[in-house]
Amino acid sequence: MLKVENINMSYGDLQVLWDVSFEVKEGEIVVLVGANGAGKSSVLKTISGIQKISSGDITLNGESIANTEPSEIIKKGIVHVPEARRLFNEMTVEENLIMGSLHGEAKEKRYETMEKCFELFPRVKERRKQLAGTLSGGEQQMVAIARGLMSLPKILMLDEPSLGLAPVLVQDIFDIIKGIRHQGVTVLLVEQNVQTTLTFCDRAYVLENGRITLEGTGKELLNNDHVREAYLGI
């Protein structure tokens, strides 16, 4: 469905992605794992169009979407839920959700989708009139995911949804992600929480210093010596 082929990307003269290639198939949960600064977030940024690539190609169902404006990417059904949530803190939860549905079909079905999000996140419904900035970290993460879902995505890209959350909440968030997949949304996840994500993802790629160094199913990587040593500390 989504194919990233040999992309290179730099911030100024600092190259952060080197010939990165991977693939996400329809209905999968694919994880990019790696340490801080490995380039995980940068990969998502190139897909969502907020960073331009210097070479390589990104295709969605065979059609090139490399270096397309972010507003076009979201219309094509790819949404990027950024790291650290980045909600609009001085807007209400409901307004934040509305911001996720500015275009086309998503706009027409805005309130219908919102009700579905509320079913998925009852806590978010309780807080709908509150300013997003007053919510707890876990609630904010739920709003961020819901805001992403409001655009009726085919592919949901999540950048470290477990960041800064208590372990109990992390499990909740991952359960929700599994639920979202069951509704037919493909998930591309970026995580540092290697152990947990590898147990429930379909496939994973390990990113080190801007290069893909390993790939395989979650189980394969969990049993891989390098992964065990470098990321699981076993």
Place this chain on the structure above:
Amino acid sequence: MEVFLQSLISGLLIGGLYAIIGIGMTLIMGVLKIINLAHGQILMVAMYVTWVLWKFFGIDPYLSIFITIPFIFVFAEGLSKYLLHPLIEKESILPENQVLMTVGIGMVLVELARSIFTSNYKSIHTSYTDKAWHVAGISLHVPLVIAFVIAIFLTIGLYFLLRKTDLGRSIRATAQDKVAATLMGISSAKITILTYGLGSALDAAAGSLLLPVYYLYPDVGPLFTVKAFVITILGGLGSTVGAIAGGLVLGVAETFGATYISSGYRDAVGLVIFLIVLVFFPGGLKRLTKV
């Protein structure tokens, strides 16, 4: 007591106009993250447009807002698109340099006005310029009352635009988090250019509404830039509600200064308050009230 009430009410009326100047400035500051030092000069352009419309076409200054608002909106969008925005696109130019650009724009506008209209004072005289309503011993200057009412309608209109429409929400979202807004599919370039136009359009409305009660000369521009700056600092940077409060406070302070000290010190009072706020309440009213 009567003098006190009279000053208070006159101050609030003029404060209503200052408020929309301040809201315009705040909008621009919120989205572009710069202080628009051409704000008063754009207001001056609107005043000249209003004057020309009245002098040569006989159009009432209050009706002329239907012309000055769209005119200045388009004019300011042009400034933003071709002079300010290119500075953001170039990575090697610090975004702060946009502020310097606004200074330049302001200077050019003042000198253009001077070369076209000379430095002579201009004013307009309508049938209601000198009229006043008397209510309970207090006289209400008719043009100020009309201007105040129109200012309220504009403020309410803007409130609905910002709160209830996708466009308005996109403006607020861009002000709060540009990257997140971009990820939602908002074109931040479009919103930035549009916001400069919108903020300036409010400014233009204030210009048209002020003309019946104010003298017009090219250097009125810098004077109002300073006032706009004072209002936004008073209100707390980036707060719309603060800008309304700041406008009213400045209006009242100036009128009290003119009444109780000397009308020559009218503008000085505002600046003294500005200094006091900067020294003792650097966050402005926003910090005191958290709005």
